[in-house]
Amino acid sequence: MPFLVRKLMKIDEIFALSDAAEVSKVYADIPTTEFRTKNGTLSTWIIDSLDDLGNAVLAIAVTSSEISKMDFIVIDTQLLSDNALEFQQTYAGQDIAIPDLQDTHYDILNITVEKLVDCMKVYQSIVRTDPDGEKYIIRYAAGEIKDLLKGALVDHRIDETKASKKLKEELSKLKAS
Amino acid sequence: MNNPIIQFQEISDSSFVSDIVLRSSSRIIKNRRSSNSTSSSGSHSSRNDPEQTGNFQGERVPLFFEQEAIDVIANYERERKKYLLTQISNEIRILINQDEFVDGEPSKSETYMREVAENGQIDLVMDALMDVYSGNLLNPHMLEGILSMISSVPFDIVAPKGQVMALGLLSNKELSVRDKAIQCFERWNSKRGIEYLKSLDCHPQWLQKYVEKVMLYLERDGVD
Numbered sequence: 001m002p003f004l005v006r007k008l009m010k011i012d013e014i015f016a017l018s019d020a021a022e023v024s025k026v027y028a029d030i031p032t033t034e035f036r037t038k039n040g041t042l043s044t045w046i047i048d049s050l051d052d053l054g055n056a057v058l059a060i061a062v063t064s065s066e067i068s069k070m071d072f073i074v075i076d077t078q079l080l081s082d083n084a085l086e087f088q089q090t091y092a093g094q095d096i097a098i099p100d101l102q103d104t105h106y107d108i109l110n111i112t113v114e115k116l117v118d119c120m121k122v123y124q125s126i127v128r129t130d131p132d133g134e135k136y137i138i139r140y141a142a143g144e145i146k147d148l149l150k151g152a153l154v155d156h157r158i159d160e161t162k163a164s165k166k167l168k169e170e171l172s173k174l175k176a177s
Numbered sequence: 178m179n180n181p182i183i184q185f186q187e188i189s190d191s192s193f194v195s196d197i198v199l200r201s202s203s204r205i206i207k208n209r210r211s212s213n214s215t216s217s218s219g220s221h222s223s224r225n226d227p228e229q230t231g232n233f234q235g236e237r238v239p240l241f242f243e244q245e246a247i248d249v250i251a252n253y254e255r256e257r258k259k260y261l262l263t264q265i266s267n268e269i270r271i272l273i274n275q276d277e278f279v280d281g282e283p284s285k286s287e288t289y290m291r292e293v294a295e296n297g298q299i300d301l302v303m304d305a306l307m308d309v310y311s312g313n314l315l316n317p318h319m320l321e322g323i324l325s326m327i328s329s330v331p332f333d334i335v336a337p338k339g340q341v342m343a344l345g346l347l348s349n350k351e352l353s354v355r356d357k358a359i360q361c362f363e364r365w366n367s368k369r370g371i372e373y374l375k376s377l378d379c380h381p382q383w384l385q386k387y388v389e390k391v392m393l394y395l396e397r398d399g400v401d
Contacts, residue, residue: 009279012352064281069360133383141387142363143394
């Protein structure tokens with residue numbers, strides 16, 4: 001099964017989910033921080049296997065305003081199906097600077113207030129599977145993301161005409177180094 | 178957001194300064210009059226008083242830079258700095274309270290800090306940050322905000338106060354604060370940060386892994 005990758009906002013709070021007996025009773029801090037929906041959708045990037053995680057990280061990095069450390073959660077799509085959550089390929093909202101990743105943008109759809117509890121259950125399940133953050137909850141240091149970008153530059157995967165001003169600055173620095 | 182420093186300069190350039198100068202001058206003249214009348218008490222007092230006789234020859238004109246005036250100005254400077262610090266500290270508190278700190282997205286507090294650094298007003302803002310820091314040691318959001326601000330400008334610009342604050346928070350009980358304190362050294366990208374991080378023994382495991390990665394990249398890419 002493929003995986004959907006999403007950026008985490010507060011990694012420290014996510015791990016606290018592990019101890020919650022009932023996610024619906026947990027403070028709303030996590031859903032209000034982590035599940036900021038737009039028209040009932042949650043933005044993610046698809047990968048076929050964990051080995052491709054770098055591609056999702058790159059897609060998220062080039063659509064961010066600046067390159068810094070980032071945390072990611074890797075969601076097995078089977079888990080989404082088990083919790084009756086739908087997902088489908090969508091437009092990322094912009095033409096991204098790595099065109100070969102453009103079609104890997106997926107949205108988790110039809111998120112209602114009720115469905116937020118299901119999203120929480122998915123996250124809790126992942127945290128319980130990976131309590132030390134080694135496989136499905138992953139931190140990338142800023143240097144690692146820059147290395148990925150360098151690799152993408154070397155492989156001529158980056159279309160700088162689609163890069164934001166900040167990203168262009170970062171790419172220039174990487175080229176110079 | 179309005180820059181409090183600039184706002185204050187506008188005030189100080191006009192009525193406030195002239196008011197202080199006028200008040201200090203009149204105080205000096207008043208004190209001089211009373212000291213003259215004390216020292217020359219008796220029948221000769223009115224005869225020798227230049228203000229009554231009109232004879233100012235040999236009388237030293239009360240210069241602005243007399244000790245008393247210097248004291249007044251020093252006091253004014255102290256009051257001015259205190260006023261500014263209070264104002265900037267309040268601005269920072271409001272800014273951080275309303276802000277959120279998301280990786281990959283610059284916060285308003287960081288933008289403010291970068292503007293301050295570009296305008297060469299960093300010293301006062303660092304004092305204000307220190308003030309906010311010491312008053313909010315149990316407020317993780319405020320501490321995260323301070324750390325985000327100090328790490329958004331280069332290592333040398335915030336030295337040594339920035340490093341003191343980051344160091345103090347490397348062992349904070351809140352995980353999110355420790356995480357941000359480590360990130361400060363990553364963002365500063367200075368090899369000097371390695372020494373600070375070497376002694377850390379972090380929990381949980383993912384945070385320790387992050388420290389190790391940061392040190393690795395500082396060794397490789399950090400500036401001396």
